[in-house]
Amino acid sequence: MLKKNIIRYVLFLIPPVFVAFFLIVPLAFTIVISFWERVGFRVRPAFTLNSYIDFFYGVRLLVLERSFLVSVEATIISLLIAYPIAYFLAARVRTALGRNVLLLFTIPFLVNYIIRTFSWTYLLGRTGPVNEVLVNLGLASSPLDWLLYSDFAVLLGLVTSYMPFMIFPLWLSLSRIDPQMIEASWLLGANPVRSFLKITLPLSVPGIFASVIFGFVGCFGESAVPIILGGVGYQLMGNTITSAMDVLNYPLAAAMSSVVVGSMVLLLLLWYFAFDMRSFLGKILS
Amino acid sequence: MSKTNVWNTLNWGYILLVLIFLYVPLIPPILFSLSGSGGSFSLKDITLRWYTDLWNQSLLITSTRTTLILGMITAVVSPLLGLLATMAVRELRVPRLILMIILLPLFIPGVSMGLATAFFFKQLTINTSYWTIGIVHIVWALPFATLIILTAMTTYDPILTEAAFMLGSNRWRAFYTVELPLIWPGIFGAGLFSVILSFNETLRTSLVQGPLNTVQTYIWSKYLQVGLSPEIYALMSLLIILTLILVGTLIVAQKRVGKTRAA
Amino acid sequence: MNSLRNFTACWVYNLARRREVSMGFSKERRDFLKASVAAGTALTISGWGFDSLLAASNKTLTFADIGVGDPGGDWSKFTKQTGWAVNLVAIGNAPSTILNVLIAGGGLKTYDMMNIVGGLQKPLVENDLIAEIDTSQIPNWQKNSYIQQYLAPGTPGFDFIGYKNKIYGVPTVLQGDSFAYLPDVTGPLDSYGALFDPKWKGYVALEDNYTTAGQKTALYLKKNKLADIKDPSNMTPGELKTVIDFLIEKKKEGQFRVIWTGFEQAVNLLMNKEVYVMDCWEPMVFVARNKGLNVLYADPKEGYLLWAMAAYIVNAPDRTAEKTKAVYELLNFMLGPWYGARITEMRGYMTNPQAAEYAKTHPDEFSAEEAKKVAEISDGVKRKFDKGGTWQNRWPAHVEEYESEWARFKAVRGS
Numbered sequence: 001m002l003k004k005n006i007i008r009y010v011l012f013l014i015p016p017v018f019v020a021f022f023l024i025v026p027l028a029f030t031i032v033i034s035f036w037e038r039v040g041f042r043v044r045p046a047f048t049l050n051s052y053i054d055f056f057y058g059v060r061l062l063v064l065e066r067s068f069l070v071s072v073e074a075t076i077i078s079l080l081i082a083y084p085i086a087y088f089l090a091a092r093v094r095t096a097l098g099r100n101v102l103l104l105f106t107i108p109f110l111v112n113y114i115i116r117t118f119s120w121t122y123l124l125g126r127t128g129p130v131n132e133v134l135v136n137l138g139l140a141s142s143p144l145d146w147l148l149y150s151d152f153a154v155l156l157g158l159v160t161s162y163m164p165f166m167i168f169p170l171w172l173s174l175s176r177i178d179p180q181m182i183e184a185s186w187l188l189g190a191n192p193v194r195s196f197l198k199i200t201l202p203l204s205v206p207g208i209f210a211s212v213i214f215g216f217v218g219c220f221g222e223s224a225v226p227i228i229l230g231g232v233g234y235q236l237m238g239n240t241i242t243s244a245m246d247v248l249n250y251p252l253a254a255a256m257s258s259v260v261v262g263s264m265v266l267l268l269l270l271w272y273f274a275f276d277m278r279s280f281l282g283k284i285l286s
Numbered sequence: 287m288s289k290t291n292v293w294n295t296l297n298w299g300y301i302l303l304v305l306i307f308l309y310v311p312l313i314p315p316i317l318f319s320l321s322g323s324g325g326s327f328s329l330k331d332i333t334l335r336w337y338t339d340l341w342n343q344s345l346l347i348t349s350t351r352t353t354l355i356l357g358m359i360t361a362v363v364s365p366l367l368g369l370l371a372t373m374a375v376r377e378l379r380v381p382r383l384i385l386m387i388i389l390l391p392l393f394i395p396g397v398s399m400g401l402a403t404a405f406f407f408k409q410l411t412i413n414t415s416y417w418t419i420g421i422v423h424i425v426w427a428l429p430f431a432t433l434i435i436l437t438a439m440t441t442y443d444p445i446l447t448e449a450a451f452m453l454g455s456n457r458w459r460a461f462y463t464v465e466l467p468l469i470w471p472g473i474f475g476a477g478l479f480s481v482i483l484s485f486n487e488t489l490r491t492s493l494v495q496g497p498l499n500t501v502q503t504y505i506w507s508k509y510l511q512v513g514l515s516p517e518i519y520a521l522m523s524l525l526i527i528l529t530l531i532l533v534g535t536l537i538v539a540q541k542r543v544g545k546t547r548a549a
Numbered sequence: 550m551n552s553l554r555n556f557t558a559c560w561v562y563n564l565a566r567r568r569e570v571s572m573g574f575s576k577e578r579r580d581f582l583k584a585s586v587a588a589g590t591a592l593t594i595s596g597w598g599f600d601s602l603l604a605a606s607n608k609t610l611t612f613a614d615i616g617v618g619d620p621g622g623d624w625s626k627f628t629k630q631t632g633w634a635v636n637l638v639a640i641g642n643a644p645s646t647i648l649n650v651l652i653a654g655g656g657l658k659t660y661d662m663m664n665i666v667g668g669l670q671k672p673l674v675e676n677d678l679i680a681e682i683d684t685s686q687i688p689n690w691q692k693n694s695y696i697q698q699y700l701a702p703g704t705p706g707f708d709f710i711g712y713k714n715k716i717y718g719v720p721t722v723l724q725g726d727s728f729a730y731l732p733d734v735t736g737p738l739d740s741y742g743a744l745f746d747p748k749w750k751g752y753v754a755l756e757d758n759y760t761t762a763g764q765k766t767a768l769y770l771k772k773n774k775l776a777d778i779k780d781p782s783n784m785t786p787g788e789l790k791t792v793i794d795f796l797i798e799k800k801k802e803g804q805f806r807v808i809w810t811g812f813e814q815a816v817n818l819l820m821n822k823e824v825y826v827m828d829c830w831e832p833m834v835f836v837a838r839n840k841g842l843n844v845l846y847a848d849p850k851e852g853y854l855l856w857a858m859a860a861y862i863v864n865a866p867d868r869t870a871e872k873t874k875a876v877y878e879l880l881n882f883m884l885g886p887w888y889g890a891r892i893t894e895m896r897g898y899m900t901n902p903q904a905a906e907y908a909k910t911h912p913d914e915f916s917a918e919e920a921k922k923v924a925e926i927s928d929g930v931k932r933k934f935d936k937g938g939t940w941q942n943r944w945p946a947h948v949e950e951y952e953s954e955w956a957r958f959k960a961v962r963g964s
Contacts, residue, residue, distance in 0.1 A: 012374035015367045015428065016387045022425050023391055026402030058953065059960040085304060088297040099471075100537050101301065108308050109482045110529050111315065111522050112505050115514070118813065119311035125821040145751065148823075149807040160308060168475060172437045206440055210433045213392055221395035223489060224506075228814065232805045233757075233959025238489070240956065241397050246643050247952045248672065257398035264393030268386060344622055345637065413658060492641070499639055507639040511616035512896070513812040513836060 034254035051255035067236040071219035078163035086170035105164040117228045124148040153229040166211035173207025319519035336520040349504040357481045359420040364480035368431030392429045396489035404494045423484045431476035438472025610661045613640040618664040620891040627882045633875045651678045660863045667709035667859030668943030679861040682716045686877040689884035705940035709857040718859025719880045722898040725853030725933030730826045741769035743826045752825040757808040759955040772851040782942040786950045793954045835897040852938025893923045899930035
């Protein structure tokens with residue numbers, strides 16, 4: 001009996017140990033590097049805050065701000081688009097059909113996302129189809145410049161990249177809600193809107209959380225979309241870190257990376273302490 | 287038309303609109319793959335030449351193979367580990383800590399993860415291979431897989447497993463026959479997600495790939511240095527068509543099974 | 550009590566089974582999935598085995614290239630001559646990518662040679678990543694008058710292949726850069742000033758690279774006496790700041806549509822007439838012209854941005870003498886006539902003096918058109934080198950200043 005339990009425990013511990021070994025240790029190493037100093041091309045173990053000072057007092061801080069703002073915007077927009085879809089497919093449509101429609105959402109991802117993002121430059125350009133249609137229909141007097149190489153384009157690229165990802169956890173969460181509970185609430189006199197706000201929405205919070213994490217972190221670390229669709233010199237954290245590495249300034253890259261990771265971990269901790277896990281993990285923890 | 291019908295139509299219309307939006311970027315590559323000049327598209331110049339030329343591009347073919355292999359590895363290992371992780375969260379006494387560790391890769395920008403892992407492997411003098419890239423992909427996909435399986439599990443009532451257990455089957459059999467089928471959509475979803483993630487992974491991979499190219503890193507380097515060739519567009523178009531056929535068959539097969547069961 | 554428990558358990562169990570069936574996961578589908586997983590695993594294992602087999606076959610040279618040095622995958626001539634196969638691997642051109650791959654990505658063990666834009670000797674040599682080249686083992690080196698002419702020791706060109714007076718790189722490709730423009734829209738242009746001309750406001754693109762775009766701007770400012778810059782290829786922080794301030798001013802005025810980062814993107818910008826004037830590489834012009842666009846590469850009065858590609862020998866720890874000999878043979882091959890002609894024809898760069906002659910005298914391998922193209926390109930580039938300009942500096946002394954100043958340019962909010 002004990003032997004069986006040990007086997008189970010060992011098995012259960014594999015995933016966390018796997019991640020700890022292949023991620024936490026390397027990351028800790030990165031943090032250590034951020035304190036090292038540079039000697040020519042090499043880095044030498046030391047303890048200096050130079051890299052952090054460089055980062056916080058330099059122009060790159062603007063990029064951090066921008067990454068944060070853009071990620072929040074993109075995530076909120078994606079959520080607002082994805083939720084109704086997930087709700088409709090989960091609540092009003094047969095499971096089988098819902099699953100198939102979801103599959104349709106995943107097909108675009110089998111086309112390399114660089115090619116997909118790049119297609120937008122073709123579509124949104126000054127001489128591209130969208131502008132042609134707009135001008136022909138008289139909706140615009142001349143081709144719109146702000147469709148491409150602008151904040152708008154980057155948001156568009158981010159939303160089309162991450163929104164489909166976000167539908168899936170929302171759908172999973174919503175489709176598990178027992179319709180009897182909604183019926184009960186109707187029977188008790190609440191109108192559909194109230195039932196939604198008081199019952200469906202709170203119960204779908206686990207799904208919302210999962211999808212927000214997907215969206216926000218994904219956008220934050222993006223480096224291809226800003227390059228392909230962004231305006232003059234538009235960059236997010238992924239780009240600055242890479243460009244710091246380009247001149248072998250590993251401590252600076254490590255410092256920026258650690259700041260990003262640090263702030264994300266802060267968010268994670270916030271969730272850990274503020275959010276009652278029981279409601280999320282539900283009956284799993286019984 | 288009843289109110290529900292109006293609502294339904296509106297919803298379907300909305301979904302259709304969003305789908306169109308998502309599929310529109312797929313059109314230019316398909317057009318380019320058919321275009322004679324391989325660049326701009328004109329109706330006068332249609333050719334299937336690139337689809338045959340494609341097979342001569344050895345780098346492209348080997349990259350595709352690497353991607354497929356990695357996809358397989360990730361699709362099998364990630365949901366497995368995700369399932370173990372979910373069970374760990376459920377059974378061990380520190381669920382939040384475990385969850386935090388598992389979800390950590392989500393918060394790491396691709397470039398840091400790639401670099402950190404690369405240095406790490408070098409310290410351990412591990413050579414690059416399908417498995418080193420696979421590890422990076424698995425670590426990246428694991429939190430997604432876990433979250434999906436976890437979400438699928440939130441409304442699964444363990445009393446069902448208990449019931450089976452009480453009926454005399456051992457723990458594993460109880461799990462296999464009762465719980466697994468019910469959370470299977472979650473596991474399948476996790477597997478699908480992992481494949482998609484692995485397939486789209488560019489930045490992390492490029493730092494640990496050594497001499498092995500995936501389709502993503504190959505396309506990225508071509509995009510930067512010499513431009514995308516029509517053969518690449520042809521490959522992508524083939525993929526789209528293949529997937530559409532696959533999905534179509536899946537849907538039709540499902541309907542068939544439904545019919546036989548009803549009959 | 551017992552029977553009640555049993556009954557509940559039974560009922561619950563059946564409920565579960567029924568739900569399972571209604572989930573639609575029929576036996577057929579489960580079998581299908583099982584089969585595909587099995588197939589996938591088999592594929593994985595076989596792929597793994599296959600590649601170990603490939604690695605074991607030891608008559609292959611692994612060659613990292615940025616895409617320019619790839620003669621369409623056709624190394625048959627080389628293999629026939631020497632019996633060695635060539636395995637080309639794509640690699641990015643950024644210094645960090647290269648260093649990362651070599652230092653951390655196991656590149657030292659896997660690559661035998663690297664063909665990238667030269668000028669990176671300093672970081673590579675100081676990190677012990679490349680080996681000095683013994684030119685006496687490369688017969689085609691002596692025949693290459695370009696090396697004597699343009700890359701002699703003491704001249705800035707040498708910095709593309711040598712370091713501290715030793716040779717580390719074999720110059721496989723030579724080129725001079727300026728900018729592209731659409732003559733139908735702008736008329737003839739002959740100065741970098743076009744990039745900053747308010748007439749084309751919003752229709753100009755620059756490359757996201759301070760060693761090209763930045764240096765060309767510096768060349769422009771210096772030659773037109775708009776700024777006091779001694780040497781555009783190695784600016785002091787002060788001079789650099791002037792250049793960047795100038796660029797920022799232009800950015801705020803909305804002069805630039807975008808800063809491009811990829812070949813494909815650059816070609817696209819021209820093809821879609823998204824921009825009219827663009828700082829870019831000549832091959833983009835070739836590709837665009839091939840697709841039917843009327844675009845020209847400028848001949849600016851300030852001169853060109855000159856550069857060369859260098860093939861380096863990677864310092865692999867335990868390479869056999871036999872393999873090293875094969876590497877030298879490959880280097881010789883790449884300085885040879887057939888390779889030169891093929892690369893010139895495919896990519897539009899100048900390679901070596903024997904290329905044009907070879908293309909003309911081998912009509913079975915190069916059509917008359919192709920031979921003409923090779924000759925024209927070679928002549929064109931020679932003219933550029935004779936005209937001069939400034940040699941691109943891939944690793945300036947104050948490279949970090951360059952990087953942070955360029956970051957400043959990028960971070961500033963445009964109009």
